[in-house]
Amino acid sequence: MAKVTDFGASRLLVKDSVQFMTVVQGTLGYLDPEYLQEHKLTEKSDVYSFGVVLLELITRKTAIYSEGLEEGKCLASSFIQAMKQNRVEDILDSSIMHEGMEELLREVAVLGSQCVSIKGEERPSMTQVTDKLKAIRGTWRELLLLKHKATELLIENSGADANCGLSPSMYWTASMMGIDIETPATSLRAVE
Known part of the structure; x- marks a missing residue:
């Protein structure tokens, strides 16, 4: 479970400024490698930390995790290595790998790896x-809407007995419960 806590090192900075710290503060695994080496805290340090949280969400691993006999593995390093070896699917959480969602997860994976780049300037x-996350969410919503419309058509074409007299608006899948779906013409809200 990803948790954002203990970011005592975070401070408001003037845009494009750099702050030097004499003592390293923060939580191991979320700390910007440049900050660890040079004690420079920048806006890109927060991007790194956010990237780690993003990777936690799509891998179901913690920032520092154990795998088999190996303890203290760095998620950011493992993820970058998996991306370089074109085996990112091996490190993603299999429970979120649904048909039709692979490309969206790959986009999130690429974004996460960009966020945890060793060099802040990258x-x-x-x-x-x-x-980028808004664009990915928009594509995801379009996919859900298309799936819903396809399901609705199947139900409409299967006859009245098959749907027990329920209206097509009742056929929301569990994964769509509570999700706002916006289209140019209308805004729908799934009800739990």
Whole structure:
């Protein structure tokens, strides 16, 4: 379970500024490698920490995890290595790998690996991260809407007895419960 806590090192900074610290503060696994080496805290340090949380969400591993007999593995390093070896599917949480979602998960994986880049200058800004996540969410919502429409058509074409007299609006899948789906023409809200 990903938790965002203990970021005592975080401070408000003037845009494009750098703050030097004499003592390293923070939680191992979430700390920017540049901060550990140079004691420089920048906006990109937060991007790194956010990237680790993103990786935790899609891998179901903690920032520092154990695998088999190996203890104290760094998720960011393991993930970057998996990306380089083109075996990211091996490290992703299999419970979120659903048919049709592979490409979206790959996009999140690429974004996460960009966020945890060793060099801060190679990381996206938080604005870029937000924009990319919004785009991915939009695509995901479109896929859910298409799946819903396909299910609705199947039910409509299967006859009245098959749906027990329920209206097509009742056929929300469990994964769609509680999710806002926005389209240009309308906004739908699934009810639990």
